[in-house]
Every structure is written in structure tokens, then in C-alpha cells.
Amino acid sequence: MAFSRGLIRIGSYLIFIGILLLFSGFLLSAMQNGSGNGDFGGLVLIGPIPIAFGSSPEITTYMMYVGFFMFFVYLFIWRKMRW
Numbered sequence: 001m002a003f004s005r006g007l008i009r010i011g012s013y014l015i016f017i018g019i020l021l022l023f024s025g026f027l028l029s030a031m032q033n034g035s036g037n038g039d040f041g042g043l044v045l046i047g048p049i050p051i052a053f054g055s056s057p058e059i060t061t062y063m064m065y066v067g068f069f070m071f072f073v074y075l076f077i078w079r080k081m082r083w
Helices: 002-031 057-082
Strands: 041-046 049-054
Touching: 041 057, 049 057
Parallel strands: none
Antiparallel strands: 041 049
């Protein structure tokens, strides 16, 4: 029981930190006076399947690598939980 409460607390902290990072990144990009030619990319996980997108082929490739890494971590954790 205490273990699951600890996991819930850690998960809540990670979600909060992620929201703070997202908000701070938005603020930093809005405050720049540059030309606005920044690259962007994203990753959507539908279950363990990664879907990557980006503004350039390099960013999209990098996001696919991150997606595959997360996929293998998911498989590793799933196997550990089944044993």
C-alpha cells in the first residue's frame, strides 16, 4: 500500500515538473527576439507505439530515436512486471 502511494507521489511530481518545463520553454521562446526559425519536434505514444513529427528530417529522426528508446524501456518494464 505504501509502495503504490509512493509511486503515485513520484508520478505526480513528474507530471508537475513536465508542466513547468513546458511552460518555461513556451515563455523562453516567446521572449526571444530572433528570426523565429527554430526547429520543433514531437512524439506521441499510442500505447507502446511511437509516432514522431518535426519541422525538419533531422528533428523527426531524433524524435524517432527517442520514441524507440521509450518503446524498449516500456517492453523492459512490462517483462519485469510479468515475472
